[in-house]
């Protein structure tokens with residue numbers, strides 16, 4: 001007599017983990033508008049229909065932010081060593097080589113000097129396309145060198161983060177970069193050099209837990225996930241229902257972790273304002289009405305006034 005044995009191991013009360021959606025990288029995941037690459041590049045990779053912010057590579061980000069022809073790259077030749085001879089499904093050296101071929105980058109961060117809105121700066125940008133923007137010894141070293149460069153030139157550091165966190169293939173060497181980059185930011189503070197941190201989607205793990213969260217001014221792009229662990233992991237661990245915007249830039253703005261959520265199309269204009277104020281110029285009086293209205297006296301505008309007075313040596317009164 002045959003018995004039917006159930007082999008169904010699904011648990012109906014749990015949602016299946018989301019499957020990666022198969023779509024063209026230039027198709028908007030929200031409204032499904034499709035763009036030619038040159039068209040998308042032209043509009044700073046922001047969907048013209050719904051405002052979705054597509055990912056931006058490290059070099060294209062520099063093109064978007066800095067004045068044409070002003071970027072001079074530093075330390076482009078830094079490459080990771082593999083002292084642990086790490087192997088998962090592939091060797092670490094194979095993964096590095098594949099990432100370099102795919103992105104044209106030596107690692108997940110590009111640094112250099114440039115001019116943004118007429119102001120000399122040091123720029124550091126991350127590339128999620130290079131092993132998930134993970135931070136290993138090269139990203140840590142490049143960020144630290146960017147800080148050194150900003151101190152040496154006495155110009156602000158502008159960093160755009162996009163990272164899945166520490167690079168597991170480098171193990172403790174990757175985790176050590178958290179302490180190293182935090183110490184580098186500390187050196188910036190000691191030297192009185194401003195640091196503007198821009199958080200792009202996604203910035204998680206060891207990067208949001210170190211330098212990306214330490215800007216004197218922290219800006220984030222709309223919809224950017226910026227949390228130590230992703231919502232699914234937190235949900236599974238705590239077994240609590242999380243708000244829909246858990247870990248997103250907008251929630252972090254409400255909680256005070258970021259100063260402003262700035263659409264990519266307004267980023268250069270906002271940097272012009274910020275770098276002016278941080279450079280000791282009274283641009284704070286020119287803060288557009290709508291910015292003042294959305295942020296209020298206790299928000300970044302108030303902090304900007306404070307920073308401006310601080311750099312001028314005023315007492316902060318009046």
Ligand SMILES: [Zn+2]
Pocket residue numbers: 028029030031032033047048049050051052
């Ligand atoms: Zn769209």
